[in-house]
Amino acid sequence: MPDLTGRVALVTGGTRGIGLATVRALVAAGATVVLTGRDESRAKEAAASAGAAAGLALDVTDAKAVSSLVRSVAKEHGKLDIVVANAGIMEDALLGMIREEAVDATLSTNVAGTLHTVQAAARAMMRKKTGAIVVLASIVGEYGSAGQTVYAASKAAVANIAKSAAKELGRSGIRVNAVAPGVIETDLTAGLSEEAKAENAAKTPLGRLGRAEEVANAIRFLVSDEASFVTGQVLGIDGGLVL
Numbered sequence: 001m002p003d004l005t006g007r008v009a010l011v012t013g014g015t016r017g018i019g020l021a022t023v024r025a026l027v028a029a030g031a032t033v034v035l036t037g038r039d040e041s042r043a044k045e046a047a048a049s050a051g052a053a054a055g056l057a058l059d060v061t062d063a064k065a066v067s068s069l070v071r072s073v074a075k076e077h078g079k080l081d082i083v084v085a086n087a088g089i090m091e092d093a094l095l096g097m098i099r100e101e102a103v104d105a106t107l108s109t110n111v112a113g114t115l116h117t118v119q120a121a122a123r124a125m126m127r128k129k130t131g132a133i134v135v136l137a138s139i140v141g142e143y144g145s146a147g148q149t150v151y152a153a154s155k156a157a158v159a160n161i162a163k164s165a166a167k168e169l170g171r172s173g174i175r176v177n178a179v180a181p182g183v184i185e186t187d188l189t190a191g192l193s194e195e196a197k198a199e200n201a202a203k204t205p206l207g208r209l210g211r212a213e214e215v216a217n218a219i220r221f222l223v224s225d226e227a228s229f230v231t232g233q234v235l236g237i238d239g240g241l242v243l
C-alpha cells in the first residue's frame, strides 16, 4: 500500500459507494481525509464510520460552494494534496424518453460538478506546486451505451477534463487522472436487473462485477507518489469488460 501519511485529501460524494471506499482506502494509507455529500448528517455519519477528519455538506453543482469549501479545507489543514472528484449521478433512458430535467441534472452534476471541483483543487494546489487529482469517468464515456446517452456523454466530458487539466496543470506540479470503472456494485447500479448484471458479468473476462474497493485501490495508486509520472490518463477498472 502506498504511504499517504501527512497528505490532506478531499473526496466529493464520499458518503457511499466508490467515494466512501476511496475515503477508507486513503485513511488506511495514512491520509487526513475530508469527505462531502449533499446532506450534512449523512456526510458526518459516513466520516465517522470511515475514520475521516470531517464530513461536510456540499452540492457540487454549486460552483461558489465548491470553491469556498475547498478553500476552507485547505486553510484549516494548511494545504490540500489530493482531490477525488467522485460525485456523480446516472439516469438511464432510451433516446426518445430522455427527460430534460435529467439532462440538466446529469450535466450539472457530472460535468460542471467535476469541473468546479478540479478548478477549486487546482487553485488550492497551485501555491505549493504539487497535488494529485482524480476524476470519475466510465467505460461508457469511451465506448457508448444504449439507454445511457446522457450519462455516457457526461463521462466522456469528464475524461476530457482530466486530459485537458493535466496538460494545463503539469507545469505546476499537479497531476490529473481519471478512472473509468466498468460495472461496480453500488447504489448507482443497484437498479440494474439481475439479468443485466449476469449479462455484464458474463461479458467480463474476470467473470464478475467490480467492487467499490477495487476502484478505490486504483484511485489510491493514482494519487500516490507511486504514480508520480502518470498524468492525463484514463485508467480502466472493468475486469476486462471492454476487451
Ligand code: NDP
Pocket (backbone or CB within 6 Å): 012, 013, 014, 015, 016, 017, 018, 019, 036, 037, 038, 039, 042, 058, 059, 060, 061, 086, 087, 088, 089, 090, 109, 113, 136, 137, 138, 139, 180, 181, 182, 183, 184, 185, 186, 187, 188, 189
Ligand atoms: P453512488 O450512487 O453509490 O454514490 C454517489 C455519490 O455521489 C454519493 O456519495 C452522493 O452523495 C454523491 N452525489 C451525487 N450527487 C451529488 C451532488 N450534486 N453533489 C455532491 N455529491 C453528490 O455512486 P457510485 O459510488 O457508484 O459512483 C461514484 C462515481 O463513480 C460516480 O461519478 C459514477 O458516475 C462513477 N461510476 C460508477 C460506476 C458504477 O458502476 N458504480 C461505473 C462508472 C463510473 P449524497 O447522495 O450523500 O449527496
